[in-house]
Amino acid sequence: MPQYKTRISGGDVMVRGQLVPADVLIDGSSIVGILRPGEQADAAEVIDATGKWVLPGIIDTHAHTREPGYTHKEDFHTASRAAAVGGITTMIDMPNVEPPTDTLEQFEVKRDLAAAKSIIDWGHWAAGTDPVQVKKMAAAGATGFKIFQVSGAYPHDPRLAVNDEGRLIQVFRTISEVGLPCLLHPFNQSLFEQLSTEAFAAGKPPNWQTFSEVYTTEAIWHTAVNTLVNLQALTDVRLQVVHTHSRGSLQLLREAKERGQRVTASVDPKYYHLTRDDLARLKGRACPGGYITEDPERMAAIWQALADGTIDMIDSDHAPHTLEEIEVLDHDAWNAAMGSPQYDWQYSITLTDVSEGVLSLRRAVELLSEAPARLLGIFPRKGALLPGSDADLVLVDPRRQVVLTDEGLQTKVGWTPYIGRQVTGVVELTMLRGTTIAKDRQVLGEAGYGQYLAGVAQ
The missing domain is CATH 3.20.20.140 (Metal-dependent hydrolases)
Structure with a gap:
């Protein structure tokens, strides 16, 4: 039986301000390891991130x-x-x-x-x-x-x-x-x-x-x-x-x-x-x-x-x-x-x-x-890709270009102020606390999955 839930493999990962070749190991809702490419760890799901950036x-x-x-x-x-x-x-x-x-x-x-x-x-x-x-x-x-x-x-x-x-x-x-x-x-x-x-x-x-x-x-x-x-x-x-x-x-x-x-x-x-x-x-x-x-x-x-x-x-x-x-x-x-x-x-x-x-x-x-x-007051639980952080991350194709239109938007009003603008760098997968909530611009997350963040006095 695989030891871990998910491994994101083959991508370049933003770790402590540096984009480095690494694999992200996830168990439950958290990141449990940032691994060197090829380092052994079995996971039930392996996500191929070759050519992609893995960012918070x-x-x-x-x-x-x-x-x-x-x-x-x-x-x-x-x-x-x-x-x-x-x-x-x-x-x-x-x-x-x-x-x-x-x-x-x-x-x-x-x-x-x-x-x-x-x-x-x-x-x-x-x-x-x-x-x-x-x-x-x-x-x-x-x-x-x-x-x-x-x-x-x-x-x-x-x-x-x-x-x-x-x-x-x-x-x-x-x-x-x-x-x-x-x-x-x-x-x-x-x-x-x-x-x-x-x-x-x-x-x-x-x-x-x-x-x-x-x-x-x-x-x-x-x-x-x-x-x-x-x-x-x-x-x-x-x-x-x-x-x-x-x-x-x-x-x-x-x-x-x-x-x-x-x-x-x-x-x-x-x-x-x-x-x-x-x-x-x-x-x-x-x-x-x-x-x-x-x-x-x-x-x-x-x-x-x-x-x-x-x-x-x-x-x-x-x-x-x-x-x-x-x-x-x-x-x-x-x-x-x-x-x-x-x-x-x-x-x-x-x-x-x-x-x-x-x-x-x-x-x-x-x-x-x-x-x-x-x-x-929630860093580094959120906002970072480190062991112990929530597995809140995106996979980005940094070279993909798209000309923006009003088609296929998720916002209820169905329009964007950037219509006609070409962007470079597209989010292909979004993960929240270890669960994929969007992939290839399709929503997979369920209503009510989000958790409330109460204020932190500082």
Whole structure:
């Protein structure tokens, strides 16, 4: 009788930052050995990984599964299916649903929904709006907390916005006390509103183009992050700033890290991949991207921050809306849904950056897997391929190229903002805790297989 469950044989495995020829030995839900090629160990199943890379599964800290309340767009089952084919083995969901995840009762409802449906491991960012509820949800196992400074049409729910610095420092202090991460969408709402008024006064239409131009204005993000860095210093909250695409913001975060502040940063690929040409071609599908890529100094700052560690992780901001909802951006962007599905091809977008030489494979794995695991306090159980780690991994064909279309997607809304783009590097198998949940872009995992990741105080 074979001694072990599975052996992944003949591939190049990412081990401690190095891609090395090795076999991965799995028993139960865990990796039990990283073997030299040819080293003896019998397994009931042998997976041939010849010519493939074996990499940790993505841990995505920025998911909008839309459940409860908006399940015509997505739900825990469909989001996790899209995640599985895209190489994501863990997702942490956001609280801007209906009703919002801002009380203990709603947190428990949402956790039960996901437990029945998700095929991948998952957690919940609860809303960081009320110090009393923060303590209750932390005690009940919230993974951490999310705060929005932006306020407007869905998905930027005014009920979840905290723009007042006095209120913000109260919430920061409470989240710091419970020791969990605090994710924050930085935004100078009043400046955005003023610049919007000026754009309309200048005769610009309220469409996706004008919205993207105003929304991505450097000063809106830079001034917000300046305040956040100062409030973090007063509270020592574990602050993760999301959507860090402004040059000034990146420098502020770099300096805060040099001072020893507990700040981390993430960025989602749409900001540094979608161009003004994509806006013209795809309209609302590419909103709010486009204008950042027109600024060479800003783009250089993003790539430098990805390389030097100022940006700690790449997240997805998987935020599906129907195409009918997106079409409203053509004429009424300030009252339209904004966001795009990302999961089906999430790993391939960054693997293409690796193929093009703008990012090393080692750094890509740090950004997608290791750093998120450290943020959540679960490294090296997750985010690494080491003996004792969960067997959460992907097999990638690094040379395979695909031109992306809307065909065959697992996301419920059935479209991608990267339509027409060629990617290099395709996930051919995704494994979660030793079980294959997707193969050849077909989902094999079952609803309810995913396990909940409670918060870890640090």
